[in-house]
Each structure stands twice: as C-alpha cells, then as structure tokens.
Amino acid sequence: MSMNIDAEVKSFMDGVKQRSPGEPEFIQAVQEVVESLMPFYLEHPEYVKEQILERMTEPDRVFIFRVSWEDDNGVARFNRAWRVQFNNSIGPYKGGLRFHPTVNLSVLKFLGFEQVFKNSLTGLPMGGGKGGANFDPKGKSDREVMRFCQSLMTELSRHIGEDTDVPAGDIGVGAREVGYLFGQYKRVVNEWTPTITGKGLSYGGSLIRAEATGYGTVYFVQNMLEHRGDGMKGKVCTVSGSGNVAIYTIEKLTQLGAKAVTASDSSGFIYDRDGIDAEKLAWIKDLKEVRRGRIKEYAEKFGCEYHEGKRPWSVPCDVAFPSATQNEINGKEAEELVKNGCIAVGEGANMPSDLDAVKIYLKNKIMYGLGKAANAGGVAVSGLEQSQNSLRLSWSREEVDSKLVDIMKNIHAKCVEFGDEGDWVNYVKGANVAGFVKVADAMLAYGVV
Numbered sequence: 001m002s003m004n005i006d007a008e009v010k011s012f013m014d015g016v017k018q019r020s021p022g023e024p025e026f027i028q029a030v031q032e033v034v035e036s037l038m039p040f041y042l043e044h045p046e047y048v049k050e051q052i053l054e055r056m057t058e059p060d061r062v063f064i065f066r067v068s069w070e071d072d073n074g075v076a077r078f079n080r081a082w083r084v085q086f087n088n089s090i091g092p093y094k095g096g097l098r099f100h101p102t103v104n105l106s107v108l109k110f111l112g113f114e115q116v117f118k119n120s121l122t123g124l125p126m127g128g129g130k131g132g133a134n135f136d137p138k139g140k141s142d143r144e145v146m147r148f149c150q151s152l153m154t155e156l157s158r159h160i161g162e163d164t165d166v167p168a169g170d171i172g173v174g175a176r177e178v179g180y181l182f183g184q185y186k187r188v189v190n191e192w193t194p195t196i197t198g199k200g201l202s203y204g205g206s207l208i209r210a211e212a213t214g215y216g217t218v219y220f221v222q223n224m225l226e227h228r229g230d231g232m233k234g235k236v237c238t239v240s241g242s243g244n245v246a247i248y249t250i251e252k253l254t255q256l257g258a259k260a261v262t263a264s265d266s267s268g269f270i271y272d273r274d275g276i277d278a279e280k281l282a283w284i285k286d287l288k289e290v291r292r293g294r295i296k297e298y299a300e301k302f303g304c305e306y307h308e309g310k311r312p313w314s315v316p317c318d319v320a321f322p323s324a325t326q327n328e329i330n331g332k333e334a335e336e337l338v339k340n341g342c343i344a345v346g347e348g349a350n351m352p353s354d355l356d357a358v359k360i361y362l363k364n365k366i367m368y369g370l371g372k373a374a375n376a377g378g379v380a381v382s383g384l385e386q387s388q389n390s391l392r393l394s395w396s397r398e399e400v401d402s403k404l405v406d407i408m409k410n411i412h413a414k415c416v417e418f419g420d421e422g423d424w425v426n427y428v429k430g431a432n433v434a435g436f437v438k439v440a441d442a443m444l445a446y447g448v449v
Helices: 003-019 024-042 045-049 052-056 105-122 142-156 175-189 212-227 244-255 278-289 296-302 331-339 355-363 377-391 397-419 427-446
Strands: 061-070 076-087 093-099 128-133 165-168 236-239 262-265 268-271 305-308 319-321 344-346 367-369
Touching (some): 003 024, 003 052, 024 045, 024 427, 045 052, 061 105, 076 165, 093 175, 093 377, 105 377, 105 397, 105 427, 128 142, 128 165, 212 319, 212 344, 212 367, 212 397, 244 262, 244 278, 278 296, 331 355, 355 367, 367 427, 377 397, 397 427
Parallel strands (some): 093 128, 093 165, 236 319
Antiparallel strands (some): 061 076, 076 128, 268 305
C-alpha cells in the first residue's frame, strides 16, 4: 500500500477502535476488509461522501438479553444472548446462532460483518446478521437444551421473521437445537414461516444443507485451481476440524480424487498418510456425531500418527483447508505451509487465518480462498432452503447441489473480476470489493437512512 493509503487505513481504523473498544475479533475482521478495499473506496467519491464504509462497519442494531432456564435438578440458571442485525440493504438479515462459552459481542460483530459480504457474494437477497449465547450445550441433557432454546426463542421471536431476520445454526447449534428453536418460534407466533434455516428434512429443511459449507469450499478451491489450468485430482490436502464442515470437505475431496490426510479436534490432530477414504470418514462421523469421542481414537483404530495439542499445518500438502475456528493459522504456520509446498488455502471456517498469515499468503501469491468467499456455500443453501419453503416445495439433492456448484462458480468469477492482477488473482481484494459494491450501491439508493 502507498503511504497515503496506509494513512487512510490507519485513520479509518482509529475510528473503528474508538467506537468498538475491547472487540479484537471485530477489529481484525474490519482491518482485513479495509486494507484491501480502501484504494477502491477512495476512487469512488460517491461512496466517500456518503460515508458508506463507515456506516457499513456499524451494525444497524444489537439486541442483548438474559436467557433464564432451569436445569434438571430444578436449579435456576441464566446466560447472556445477543442478536446483531448488521445490514439489511439487500435483503432480510441472515446469519447463524452460535452457542459456546466464548461467544461475546466482539465475536458476533465480526461474524455479522463478514456475513454482510458473504451473503452479498452469493447473489441471493440476504442481508447480514449473527447471534448466539454463551451457553455450552456440551454435557447438557436434551431437556436442558430444550428449555434453554425455548427460553431464548421466547425473547428472540420479537426481533426476527421471514422478511426481517432469518437465523440458522452454527457452532453448538445443530439439528437438535434448531428443532427446539423452530418449535418454540412456531408456538409463540402461531405461524409456520421459514424464519429459521437448517431445519430437519421432515419439517422444511433442504437436502445438501448439512454438506453445503464443506462441499462449497472444495468447489471454490476447484475453481481457483481450474482458473490456473490445474485441478483437484491427486492433490494432497490437510483439513482441520472433525465437525460438519471438515467431514464434508473431506468427503467432497475424496469424491473429486484428492487425498485428505489430516483431521483434528481441540486435543490434537491425526495424520493418515494413506488418506481418509470413505470408510474411514464414516468411522469419524460415527465417532463425532454418535459417540462424541476424540479424534485420538482414529489414530488408535487405524494405526496412524497422532499429534497431541498441535494443529496440522506442519504437514506437507498441496492445499490446506482450515475448517475449525477463527485464528487457527498464524504467521509462522503460514510460512511453514508455503515452505512445504502448499499452493492454495480454502477457508471452511470463518477468519481461520490471522492477519499475519494472510500477509504471508499474499506475499507468496498463494491462491487464497478467504472464508467470506470460499465458505459461502452454507448460507447459500440456507437461502435456497428459504426459497423452497416460500414455494412450498422441495428440490432434489441433485438440483440443490447443481445450484450450489453454480453459486460457488459465480462467486469465484466475481472475485476474479475485481481481484485480477495479471499474473495472479488477489482473492482478498476481489471478494471484499465484489461484496462491498452490491451493498454500497443499495445503500446509496436509499439515501441517508
């Protein structure tokens, strides 16, 4: 960046930090966008005059509320919950609910801000939002989770609706939680409306929704490789996580002829040099979804390496798929990926690479599919679920997957349009500018609101 652009970025970020003190995740997300977007922004005085970027970094509104519930011993408990409605310029607020002890306002503002750009990139009429609670469903009985979800939805139902704000699942909010949340919403408002996505197939859910984030990330990386005259077949891939995103990333990689050699959880990672084939992946699904076990058990079962307390970015690979959580790749680990021959990164998680790691990717011209572009498949199929609900019909697995393939292809094309720098594509710039323009133009059309 030129000195003038550096100064503009610093000045802008000083304002963000003043308005949002003690919110490191949110500040990091804004910094990543602003650094790549500022040159484009300054070239368009119509945006600068109306302070579009400043307004886009401030949520429309934030709801904070207490959730009181009763455990199985009859003891009163409570948690804090939030809903961040960030920007609805191109459609109703759309974004998941996260239940985890680490959830706070900074995390939800970062996720909601990212969601604005991600939803814009899909081409679907969805604004950006996010919500959740510092409730930990682990170790809770089904009845405790049900009572918590019902209490939370009793309050949240005042602020959401199919034309207002449409939540979905996220970390800690799976099929069980979505069922309880939607059941309570239906009871409170006395309507069956598609106000929550990620629903079960028996009550309005979409085929491919569970697979969508993982599949979509692989489709995006496939597009990056094909743009360079390459392909996915034969590529050795490292994947972090062993939850929904990681499982379906590995599944699609295997289907396309690539070889996934790692999976992880909070305790460490496994390295299977022979690759995680369909049979082994089915075992991981049972381990994580039924038995709730640890990934270490995979190494014991299949006789491969297990690395306690470590992440898989030291393993040589062609493509890395961080699919666990934010900031799981730092600058040092990014340098190790480059040194070991990694040519592409596809982010299945939200902001899994910290700012130092992103700078390493860009410096070495790694094909870097950042989360807001690469993992947009999940929310895209959520949008398709809304469409099916509104039409009162269900599309086949093949129809939904075909639409997902097209959406990821179109997102890639938008990134190339705005990020092509001749000898390579700057996907950070491409995704941020493409996501910004659609929302910014809508905001201009509305005037100062």
